[in-house]
Amino acid sequence: MKVLVAVKRVIDYNVKVRVKADGSGVELTGVKMALNPFDEIAVEEAVRMKEAGVATEVVAVSCGAAVCQEQLRTALALGADRAILVETDAAQAETLQSLAVAKLLKAVCDREQPGLVILGKQAIDDDANQTGQMLAALLGWPQATFASKVVISDGRATVTREIDGGLETLALKLPAVVTTDLRLNEPRYATLPNIMKAKKKPLDVMKPADLGVDIAPRLTTLKVTEPPKRQAGAKVADVAELVAKLKNEAKVI
Amino acid sequence: MAILVIAEHDNASLKAATLNTVAAAQKLGSEIHVLVAGSGCAAVAQAAATLAGVTRVKHADATHYADQTAENLAALVVAHAAGYSHILAPATTFGKNLLPRVAALLDVAQISEICGIEGPDTFVRPIYAGNALATVKSTDAVKVITVRTTAFDACGQGGNAAIESLAAGPDLGLTQLVGRELTKSARPELGAAKVIVSGGRGLASGENYHKLLEPLADKLGAALGASRAAVDAGFVPNDYQVGQTGKVVAPQLYIAIGISGAIQHLAGMKDSKVIVAINKDPDAPIFQVADYGLVADLFQAVPELTAAL
Numbered sequence: 001m002k003v004l005v006a007v008k009r010v011i012d013y014n015v016k017v018r019v020k021a022d023g024s025g026v027e028l029t030g031v032k033m034a035l036n037p038f039d040e041i042a043v044e045e046a047v048r049m050k051e052a053g054v055a056t057e058v059v060a061v062s063c064g065a066a067v068c069q070e071q072l073r074t075a076l077a078l079g080a081d082r083a084i085l086v087e088t089d090a091a092q093a094e095t096l097q098s099l100a101v102a103k104l105l106k107a108v109c110d111r112e113q114p115g116l117v118i119l120g121k122q123a124i125d126d127d128a129n130q131t132g133q134m135l136a137a138l139l140g141w142p143q144a145t146f147a148s149k150v151v152i153s154d155g156r157a158t159v160t161r162e163i164d165g166g167l168e169t170l171a172l173k174l175p176a177v178v179t180t181d182l183r184l185n186e187p188r189y190a191t192l193p194n195i196m197k198a199k200k201k202p203l204d205v206m207k208p209a210d211l212g213v214d215i216a217p218r219l220t221t222l223k224v225t226e227p228p229k230r231q232a233g234a235k236v237a238d239v240a241e242l243v244a245k246l247k248n249e250a251k252v253i
Numbered sequence: 254m255a256i257l258v259i260a261e262h263d264n265a266s267l268k269a270a271t272l273n274t275v276a277a278a279q280k281l282g283s284e285i286h287v288l289v290a291g292s293g294c295a296a297v298a299q300a301a302a303t304l305a306g307v308t309r310v311k312h313a314d315a316t317h318y319a320d321q322t323a324e325n326l327a328a329l330v331v332a333h334a335a336g337y338s339h340i341l342a343p344a345t346t347f348g349k350n351l352l353p354r355v356a357a358l359l360d361v362a363q364i365s366e367i368c369g370i371e372g373p374d375t376f377v378r379p380i381y382a383g384n385a386l387a388t389v390k391s392t393d394a395v396k397v398i399t400v401r402t403t404a405f406d407a408c409g410q411g412g413n414a415a416i417e418s419l420a421a422g423p424d425l426g427l428t429q430l431v432g433r434e435l436t437k438s439a440r441p442e443l444g445a446a447k448v449i450v451s452g453g454r455g456l457a458s459g460e461n462y463h464k465l466l467e468p469l470a471d472k473l474g475a476a477l478g479a480s481r482a483a484v485d486a487g488f489v490p491n492d493y494q495v496g497q498t499g500k501v502v503a504p505q506l507y508i509a510i511g512i513s514g515a516i517q518h519l520a521g522m523k524d525s526k527v528i529v530a531i532n533k534d535p536d537a538p539i540f541q542v543a544d545y546g547l548v549a550d551l552f553q554a555v556p557e558l559t560a561a562l
Contacts, residue, residue, distance in 0.1 A: 017381045044455040128365045132354035142427035145350045162491045163346040166435035218362035233544035239557040250527045252506040
């Protein structure tokens with residue numbers, strides 16, 4: 001079974017984001033970029049499937065500007081066999097939205113015919129949490145979002161999902177789409193020899209037009225602002241003072 | 254054009270998140286319809302009909318809607334989407350799972366987790382774990398939206414909507430529920446609780462978590478929450494997690510115990526009305542958002558607090 005993994009280039013999760021003064025977005029110049037953490041979990045899961053003999057090939061796909069090759073190389077260093085970049089120009093990359101990415105991935109799936117697609121449940125930049133579900137819809141495939149465990153056997157994926165109130169286990173007919181939650185696995189670190197090897201692995205580049213997909217945005221961002229700051233309150237000396245303040249000042253107990 | 258709200262329920266009762274979603278719909282227009290799709294869920298349809306502002310309830314009852322799988326539900330929503338300007342669901346794991354599938358089938362964008370409404374096509378939503386707010390305008394004919402429930406006060410009662418039966422769509426047979434392990438608790442639901450007692454790595458073990466926090470939560474009638482660190486360490490199950498990737502909460506009182514206050518966690522609770530932090534590290538970031546900070550050893554302070562209430 002071929003496994004396709006979708007990955008996104010985002011601001012590194014350790015970076016404190018700053019809203020641009022003109023309100024047009026967040027500052028990206030000179031900021032460290034990385035593989036979206038949920039996508040890293042997706043790559044790790046696919047690579048473990050290959051190591052377990054369940055998957056035969058792991059293909060990493062990204063959509064965006066040429067710089068996304070860096071994140072594809074990271075996926076290759078983590079163990080993906082080859083990569084595909086659906087390359088847009090830098091301006092298009094900024095307005096590339098979930099629906100357009102899902103359409104691009106659908107076109108890639110039509111060509112590659114994977115048995116399973118794994119994506120992160122959301123990207124930590126726009127926190128949309130949509131692409132996997134949209135891709136499943138466009139392909140007409142079953143979906144299992146927020147996965148904390150995936151078992152493949154007998155042409156089915158049995159997926160445990162993190163839902164409000166607990167866990168849910170679904171059995172899906174393959175091919176299927178799975179999106180990862182935090183506790184699915186702990187991704188490995190790319191070793192130096194693997195980083196070197198990744199440079200030689202195949203990376204194909206294609207354009208949205210090659211796939212016949214219209215990537216025009218459907219949402220226009222009018223402005224981006226800082227959220228209202230919460231003011232730090234006061235320290236209390238002891239439990240007695242805390243209880244008194246909650247009763248008399250905040251009046252919440 | 255009317256607004257369609259997808260009800261979240263367990264076939265027996267309507268989830269509170271639906272009330273917040275109807276409240277968001279009220280800000281968009283006057284005619285609100287609620288879709289209740291499930292199995293043996295007539296009581297849910299009745300409950301939806303009494304919500305303030307709801308003019309019609311569409312009730313689809315079939316065994317293949319019992320487990321609320323996205324594939325069958327999305328097909329049903331899309332089959333009945335004509336005539337609606339907006340389709341809304343709560344931004345819970347239910348709504349987040351379902352609505353992007355609906356949007357893609359309608360070939361429109363989905364607008365995730367809105368926390369403000371500026372007009373029929375313009376919405377405010379958090380990005381970067383709530384470190385920025387984006388105002389976005391949709392150019393699509395139908396706006397498919399998930400609603401951050403804590404940003405909209407629950408709608409009231411007093412409606413008397415007509416209930417209309419919908420013919421069920423086909424069973425696509427793509428997924429099958431194997432089982433659910435739901436946390437059974439007599440406590441209020443985390444997403445709807447007025448008071449939340451939340452614990453972090455500082456508690457050092459699951460045993461300490463339960464021994465120290467449960468009596469306090471009992472006294473306050475509170476829900477129990479946790480930081481990602483406490484969940485990852487196995488103190489409590491994943492559905493306790495408050496934060497960017499867990500639940501976003503906004504109770505009247507949030508008591509953070511042994512939680513350092515990673516950005517990820519703050520994103521999930523900083524809209525709480527009153528925040529109390531108990532932590533032995535005076536430099537913990539949680540104190541930067543806390544209304545009342547107590548620098549103390551939680552193993553002494555928490556039992557003392559429980560006793561004082």
